[in-house]
Amino acid sequence: MSAAREYGLDESYEWVRPPVGGWTADDLDRLPNLPPHTELIDGSLVFMSPQTRFHSRVMRLLENALMEQAPEHLEAVRELTVRLNDRNRPEPDIVVVPVDADTGPGQTWFTPEDVVLAVEVVSAESAERDRETKPRKYAAAGIPHFWRVEESYGLPVVYVFELDPATHTYGAAGIFHDRLKLSVPFPIDIDLTAINRRR
Structure with missing residues (x-):
């Protein structure tokens, strides 16, 4: 079972499983269905909590x-x-x-x-x-x-x-x-x- 299915997500959520070495700055513009305001810190995707x-x-x-x-x-x-x-x-x-x-x-x-x-x-x-x-x-x-x-x-x-x-x-x-x-x-x-x- 893929990581996406394991968490009940559509297969198009490719960012659930990072590549070897982590994500790159260019990936933020290429990955489909990223949550709004996703950041890249040291090769890892960081998702924002709801704003106050x-x-x-x-x-x-x-x-x-x-x-x-x-x-x-x-x-x-x-x-x-x-x-x-x-x-x-x-x-x-x-x-x-x-x-x-x-x-x-x-x-x-x-x-x-x-x-x-x-x-x-x-x-x-x-x-x-x-x-x-x-x-x-x-x-x-x-x-x-x-x-x-x-x-x-x-x-x-x-x-x-x-x-x-x-x-x-x-x-x-x-x-x-x-x-x-x-x-x-x-x-x-x-x-x-x-x-x-x-x-």
């Missing part, structure tokens, strides 16, 4: 603010993967990239060289990946800015990191409650308490 309301609202707040405040040559994009290498294609919640990194409507990933800022909103299921695994990989790939967003009493707390180019590791650049005000990667001023506002 907090997570969704934080992403909306940050994406809208970043789009409004970014210079004209940059844009904020939600939930597209970054192809770090052949065995790693994580999906940050938001990335800021150059507008000219757009390769067309079928685009599914960016290169790390495209990414100015990667943002991860931590959830219970992804906490270890968002706090440890993914920031380490983003830094090694040379992504200059990283934000980790945690929930505290229903409000976002933003942990800001900048890349040390000599060590390819992130250094802490601040922890922001209520208001996120930064001068890099461009002037940013976000009211974090506005998470529940509709407009």
Whole structure:
């Protein structure tokens, strides 16, 4: 009996049984019927849990603010993967990239060289990946800015990191409650308490 049938899945779920050596970045675009927002971490497929309301609202707040405040040559994009290498294609919640990194409507990933800022909103299921695994990989790939967003009493707390180019590791650049005000990667001023506002 195949692994797909064993778990009551249609045979077209080829990703149930990984190949020797694991999956590759290209496989994410070729495998049929992958669940939405599947990531590739160290050759293994990682599936996302259902999103919380907090997570969704934080992403909306940050994406809208970043789009409004970014210079004209940059844009904020939600939930597209970054192809770090052949065995790693994580999906940050938001990335800021150059507008000219757009390769067309079928685009599914960016290169790390495209990414100015990667943002991860931590959830219970992804906490270890968002706090440890993914920031380490983003830094090694040379992504200059990283934000980790945690929930505290229903409000976002933003942990800001900048890349040390000599060590390819992130250094802490601040922890922001209520208001996120930064001068890099461009002037940013976000009211974090506005998470529940509709407009």
